[in-house]
Amino acid sequence: MNKKSIAVLGIGFMGFPMARRLCEAGFDVHVWNRSRDKAERVAASGATVHGSAADAARSAGIVVSMLENGAVVADVLFNQGVAEAMEAGSLFIDMASIKPREARDHAARLGAIGVQHLDAPVSGGTVGAEQGKLVVMVGGKPADFARAADVFAVFGRATLVGPHGAGQLTKLANQMIVGITIGAVAESLLLCEKGGADMAKVREAITGGFADSRILQVHGQRMVERDFAPRARMSVQLKDMRNALSTAEEIGFAAPITALFEKLYADGIEHGLADLDHSGLFVELASRNGMS
Structure with missing residues (x-):
C-alpha cells in the first residue's frame, strides 16, 4: 500500500482547496463527490x-473525508462501500465536523475490520484551506497521528488532543467560541451604530485592545461591509451549536450561553438567512432593532 496515495471524499468549499493542495504536494490523489462536476x-x-x-x-492507503455531517459520513462509510473497500491497515481521516459519539462509533466499527481512524475536524475556513493554514484538531492513536503527519502538514497545523472523539469535542469548543463571539461583535457594533457612532471606526478603535479577536478582524469587517457571502453558512453554525448542546446533555454539562445562541441562529434561519455566512447573525440582530 502506497502511503502517498490519498483519496479525498467530498469536494466542496473546503474539500476542493484541500485536494488541490495534496496534488501540488506530490500525492497521488483520488477524489469523489456526490456531484461529479465538483470533483472534476x-x-x-x-x-x-x-x-x-x-x-x-x-485506490488509496489513506482516505480523507470532508463531508457534511455524521449521518453522511456513516452512509458513505458503511452503506456506500467505503469501509468494505479499504484494506486492513489503511487509515480513514474524518475531517468533517460531527458529534464526538459518532466519531467514536465510526472508529470502533472501522477498528473491528482492521481499518484505523482519526477524527480531525478543522478551523480556518476556505482561506485557511487555500493557504494551508488550517488548524486541525485530532482525536485518535498517537501512531496513526504520526502516520498522517505529512498529510496534515499540507493542510496546516495539527494537534493530537486525545483519543477518538476528542478532535470533534475540541471542534465543538472552537465553534461555540466562534458562534458566540460573532454574536458579541455583531450586537456591539450595532449598538454603536444605533447610538450614532461610525461602525467602521468603532471596529478600528477596539482592534488591538483586549476585545480584539480574529472574529472582530475578519467577521467584523464583513459586518461593516454587509458582505455575507457564505464562507461558513448560518445553517452549518447552527448544526455545530446543536451538536455542542447534544454533547453537553450527554455528559451532564450545562451550557446556557450556547443554548441562547443556538436560539438566535435558529431564529435567523427561520427568517430566511440559512445560506448567509455565519456572520449573517448580524442581519438577524439588526432586524430586531429596526436596522438594515
Missing part, C-alpha cells in the same frame, strides 16, 4: 476522479 475541478491539478466513493477509497 480537481482533475486539472492531477487528481483522478472516481464515480463512487468506494472506488476512490479502494
Whole structure:
C-alpha cells in the first residue's frame, strides 16, 4: 500500500482547496463527490476522479473525508462501500465536523475490520484551506497521528488532543467560541451604530485592545461591509451549536450561553438567512432593532 496515495471524499468549499493542495504536494490523489462536476475541478491539478466513493477509497492507503455531517459520513462509510473497500491497515481521516459519539462509533466499527481512524475536524475556513493554514484538531492513536503527519502538514497545523472523539469535542469548543463571539461583535457594533457612532471606526478603535479577536478582524469587517457571502453558512453554525448542546446533555454539562445562541441562529434561519455566512447573525440582530 502506497502511503502517498490519498483519496479525498467530498469536494466542496473546503474539500476542493484541500485536494488541490495534496496534488501540488506530490500525492497521488483520488477524489469523489456526490456531484461529479465538483470533483472534476480537481482533475486539472492531477487528481483522478472516481464515480463512487468506494472506488476512490479502494485506490488509496489513506482516505480523507470532508463531508457534511455524521449521518453522511456513516452512509458513505458503511452503506456506500467505503469501509468494505479499504484494506486492513489503511487509515480513514474524518475531517468533517460531527458529534464526538459518532466519531467514536465510526472508529470502533472501522477498528473491528482492521481499518484505523482519526477524527480531525478543522478551523480556518476556505482561506485557511487555500493557504494551508488550517488548524486541525485530532482525536485518535498517537501512531496513526504520526502516520498522517505529512498529510496534515499540507493542510496546516495539527494537534493530537486525545483519543477518538476528542478532535470533534475540541471542534465543538472552537465553534461555540466562534458562534458566540460573532454574536458579541455583531450586537456591539450595532449598538454603536444605533447610538450614532461610525461602525467602521468603532471596529478600528477596539482592534488591538483586549476585545480584539480574529472574529472582530475578519467577521467584523464583513459586518461593516454587509458582505455575507457564505464562507461558513448560518445553517452549518447552527448544526455545530446543536451538536455542542447534544454533547453537553450527554455528559451532564450545562451550557446556557450556547443554548441562547443556538436560539438566535435558529431564529435567523427561520427568517430566511440559512445560506448567509455565519456572520449573517448580524442581519438577524439588526432586524430586531429596526436596522438594515
